[in-house]
Amino acid sequence: MPLRKKSARMSQTPAVRTEALTRVFEPKKKKEGSTVRALNSVDLQIEQGELFGILGPNGAGKTTLLKILSTLLLPTSGKAYIAGLDVETQFTEVRQRINMVSGGEISGYGLLTVKENLWMFSQFYGIKSKVALQRIDDMLKDFGLSDKKDAKVRTLSTGQRQKMNVIRGFITDPDIIFLDEPTLGLDVNASRVIRDFILRWLKERPSKTVVLTTHYMVEADELCDRIAIIDNGRILACDSPERLKKVVRMNTTLSMDVSRLKDTSVFGTFPGVENFTFTEDGEKGLTKLRFVMRDESGVSDIVSAVLGQGSRIESLQKTEPTLEDVFIKMVGKGLD
């Protein structure tokens, strides 16, 4: 759950608004493939002060949406506004209010130190050197990178580099920041530091807005006030994580750990089973089954089927639906 008080939200011009936003990518040459409709008539409104998540599988249109909103890409049709400004015609004004960070970024120059790199990017936003250097010191401290201040960027680890990238985005104190998979490929600790920082930053600045895309359900669930689930360029659902989960809470979610299971293919077709997923835990020799069921009447059939294969049930529990359950229900498949 987000730690912030949502009452802090401003009821002014929306931070982001899109109207029937569509983006089509044409192949360079006809023989190179077919037209891709990356965004398909997307209507979205993000209020000031929100931490808004965009969740979707690869190729769903998340990055395309962020690129249009950050003025790097033109829509094929439809409109997008940042703080009421048209991203197509008022991009200079839009750029004064935004910044962006992408996961796995290798931007900057390896020969420069961390401090020098951050200073350089701050200069593109007209921040006075004294102010920029103070912010750099403060933020490096927040991210536990103070001791790397004078290290050359090329000597940093992936996690350290991504922390530096996140600092680069926030150092300009943007009104709206776009984070494209900011914790992609990072270890648990580095991800935690970045998430905590985002939450703290927004708590201290209630009028600022964060729009992030992520692959990680837990991240979206933990951080976001609202989430849009996107697939094939369309917004399938858009609401708070809690309300999204209510959609599947009406169902029963059953988790079962079993050993020596021979065949998982039968479970998806059981009456009453709306969704079925499983993962193998090779270390413990277990198969983890997860069922989203319309009601509990089919539970005994599932148990019988497991035992019928000569398997042993190690644990069985009814669980609260997660965002992943919502995602699977909406998209029809998991993110992996």
Next chain:
Amino acid sequence: MTDGWMMRNLRAVRGRAYPRVIGAVREPSWVFFEVVLPLFTVAAYAYVYQFMDAKVELIGYVVLGGAMTAFWLNVLWSMAAQFYWEKEIGNLQLYMVAPISRMSILAGMALGGMLSTTVNAASTLVIGAFIFNIAFHIVDPLMLAAIFVATMVALYGMGMMFASLYMLFGREAHHLSNLLTDPVYLASGFYFPVKYLGVFVAAGASFIPITLGLDALRQLFFTGGAADAFLSVEAELLVLVGLCALFLVLAHYSLRYMEYLGKATGRLTLRWQ
């Protein structure tokens, strides 16, 4: 805490110039690649001229031309091809999303490149002059400075224009730079007076600012330089100033076109699409 448009762009110029200047200091290998290596080419031409018993100014021209190659290489590899490399490492989209003119980024690259390359070129000039016992006779230092500055602005203006155009070539960018290296050494008369290529070739080559810049510098550095000149120094200054304006305007419009194309097709700024 942030500035208006003008100050923001000036800060951007300084910010982008910084890695160029500091990078040159932090990479000691430049001494070998950018000062010592050009001296080998200079030495080859100088010994040919000495063997032919040619007039002494020709060896001076070679040393001067050898020093100026540093600027041409810098413009080709670190200006023209730069946006392509910046796109590959993800910097270009950060430049695009910043609230500044893209010209400021290029101006910063140019300024930083000019400053660091001037040190390299001056080193080549001084060492070459020492080895081959070259005597410079500078009678008009003000004009010398004016020609040098005009040559640099026009040359780097051309580099700024190329930076956008190279983006259209994608991975072929480095082939283009290779293609423009040796032919330009010949056409611009890096190691001999360009007038000996004939009026039409010299006039055509004059669109490359270093052609007239070198021709004027030869006249201003050496007593017999005027005898080998293609045009008078004053005329060359005038043309160079014209080229400055031309290339800066063309750079501005080609940048706008490149940015529009990048946003429209999604292929220039988005390295993963």
